[in-house]
Structure formats: C-alpha cells, structure tokens
Amino acid sequence: MESLMRSPKLPAASVVCLTSKKDFIYKVNLMKQFIYLLLAVCITGTQLSSCKGKDAGTNKDTTTVSQDTSTPAPVVIAPDTTLNNSVRDATKDYPGVNASVNNGEVTLTGKIKRERLPKLMESIQASHPKKVNNNLTIEP
Amino acid sequence: MALQEKYAELITAAKTSGVQNLQVREQNNVLYIDGSAPSGATKDNLWSIYNKIDPDFRGGDLGLNVNVSTATGSKAKVTTESSNLNVRKGPGTDQPIAGKVAHNDMVTVLNQTNSQWWLIKTDKGVEGYVYAQYLTPA
Structure with a gap:
C-alpha cells in the first residue's frame, strides 16, 4: 500500500482517493435522499392512515344514513x-x-x-x- | 322508549305473528303501530293484547292500525252483529245505498280502498263500498 502511495502512480491513487471522496459524498447524498424518502413515506403513511380513519368515519356515517333510510316511515295523521x-x-x-x-x-x-x-x-x-x-x- | 317497553308484548306478538310492513314509531308521547296482518284472528289477538295492557283503552298513548291484507278477488264474510250491511256507491256513510248484503253472506273483495272502506261485489252482482269492519276475509 505504501509502495503504491509512493509510486509514480500517486496521482492516480489521489484520483482514486478523490473518487472515493466523491463516492463518499455521493453515498452520503444517497443516504440523505433515502432518509428524505423514508420521512416522506412516513408522513404520507400517517396522512393515509388518518385518511383511512376519516374514510372509516365517513363509512360509519354512510351506514348511519342507510340505517336512517330503513327507519320507519313518518306517522300519518289525517286532517x-x-x-x-x-x-x-x-x-x-x-x-x-x-x-x-x-x-x-x-x-x-x-x-x-x-x-x-x-x-x-x-x-x-x-x-x-x-x-x-x-x-x-x-x-x- | 318507555312506551315501547309498555307495549313490548304487543310489538313482539306483531313481529312473531307475521304482520307485514310493521312500523313502530313513537311521536309526541304516542306509540304508533301500523302493519298488515295475515288474518283477522291475528288482528283480533293484537287488539286483545292491547286491551290487556291498557284496559278499556284509557291511556290514549297507542295508535294501533293493523289491517287485514286481502287479495283482490278473494271472498269475505259479512260479520255484522245480525243486521244487513249497506253497500254504498262511494266510501262514506253519506253516500247513497246501492244495495244490501245479509249477515253471514259472502262477498268478493275488489279493492281495499282504505282501512275503513272496501269495494266489493255481492253474489247478486251489486258493486259498491262497505264498511270494512263488518267484513271478515275468508
């Protein structure tokens, strides 16, 4: 490794190092993007679950309405x-x-x-x- | 709900005896029960239960309106106490008399105009309205 660093191919090694740095930065960015993505998924998931909750509530309301529909007809009083x-x-x-x-x-x-x-x-x-x-x- | 509890036996009897289109509603402290009974006996039984729960119907807290469903063209017996039954040209005692049918005679039900007056045809061919209370579906 040492011989490699001292070798005339040092610039190439530096390039490798630079590449590694770039690679590191690239990976960090990837990680960031991944974290953002995770956060986005979590937030969306939360919103979806709350939407699901709302849907369930809406469904319940609909059920109530349908129950109301099946309730008896109003009382008819003759004039x-x-x-x-x-x-x-x-x-x-x-x-x-x-x-x-x-x-x-x-x-x-x-x-x-x-x-x-x-x-x-x-x-x-x-x-x-x-x-x-x-x-x-x-x-x- | 209190009235539904008071008349629970009546409501249960209506449900179990095959009353169709049964409607049970409470409004302004009066319970209204409507429906169509499969027979005169069923209707009589419901009224008997009503009289038992509320002797002589003094409470004024129940509207029981259960008719006896009769198919068009079916026969019914004239069940006056003993007298003839007037057949009228229209559904009302203010309508002219078109004919009479004797106690225990059979007539053909043409139409259940309303819960009080039915359009019938006598064996002699007279068509008109009679008071439904005096008819018992055969």
Whole structure:
C-alpha cells in the first residue's frame, strides 16, 4: 500500500482517493435522499392512515344514513276534515257514543257496552287520528 | 322508549305473528303501530293484547292500525252483529245505498280502498263500498 502511495502512480491513487471522496459524498447524498424518502413515506403513511380513519368515519356515517333510510316511515295523521267523516262513519252504528275531533285528537264521550268497545276503537284508530281520548262510560 | 317497553308484548306478538310492513314509531308521547296482518284472528289477538295492557283503552298513548291484507278477488264474510250491511256507491256513510248484503253472506273483495272502506261485489252482482269492519276475509 505504501509502495503504491509512493509510486509514480500517486496521482492516480489521489484520483482514486478523490473518487472515493466523491463516492463518499455521493453515498452520503444517497443516504440523505433515502432518509428524505423514508420521512416522506412516513408522513404520507400517517396522512393515509388518518385518511383511512376519516374514510372509516365517513363509512360509519354512510351506514348511519342507510340505517336512517330503513327507519320507519313518518306517522300519518289525517286532517280534521277527513277525521270528522271517518269518525262519523265509525260511530254511526254506536248509538249513545259521541265523538269530537280537534287538532287530530278524537275524544269519545257517552256510553258503550264493554264488548263493543274494541271494534269501535279499531274503527276510530283506522281513521289515522293523532290520539284517541276515551272518555266513554263503559257498561258491563 | 318507555312506551315501547309498555307495549313490548304487543310489538313482539306483531313481529312473531307475521304482520307485514310493521312500523313502530313513537311521536309526541304516542306509540304508533301500523302493519298488515295475515288474518283477522291475528288482528283480533293484537287488539286483545292491547286491551290487556291498557284496559278499556284509557291511556290514549297507542295508535294501533293493523289491517287485514286481502287479495283482490278473494271472498269475505259479512260479520255484522245480525243486521244487513249497506253497500254504498262511494266510501262514506253519506253516500247513497246501492244495495244490501245479509249477515253471514259472502262477498268478493275488489279493492281495499282504505282501512275503513272496501269495494266489493255481492253474489247478486251489486258493486259498491262497505264498511270494512263488518267484513271478515275468508
């Protein structure tokens, strides 16, 4: 090695050294680039994972929406004019029963035999009232 | 949720007895249950459970509207207490009477116009609307 350094080919060795230096610098640069690349990958990965998180959240939201879609239809309340006609029809065969309609609520007053009450209630409920107030006097 | 707990037995019975398009919703302190029962017996059973949970329907906290689904062209029996059933030209007691069918007669259901009035045809060929409460699908 020493003989080589002292040899007339020293300049060539210097070139080798220089080359090695350049090579070293080149490798350092490569390392830097590699580190930058690693950093970039990490950052991108973090962002992706957070995006994944957001996606998951979005998916959850979508699922919630689809669940909302499958929720029951809104309650249908008949307008008072329709209710008045329906209630008149329903109580026609129940002498002694009076019915009034106010803001979707049907109020029953008067007298009825207990055995006839369920059928009357069925008919009243079928007219889509908001609520039925049963103030009837029930006879056994 | 409190009302759904109160009427849990009724809701379970509706689910297990094959009520179609069952809808259970709570709104302004009233629970609304809608659906289409496979038979009159199923509907009667649901009303029986309702009456048991809320004796004489005093609570005013349930809207039970379960119809009996009937196929077009199927037969139904007239189940008035004893009297004839009016067949009307339109769906309403203010509509003129087109004919009558006797207690226990059979009619053909042409259309379930709404939950109160069905369009039927009698064996004598009279077409018109009758109050659905007095019909029991065969």
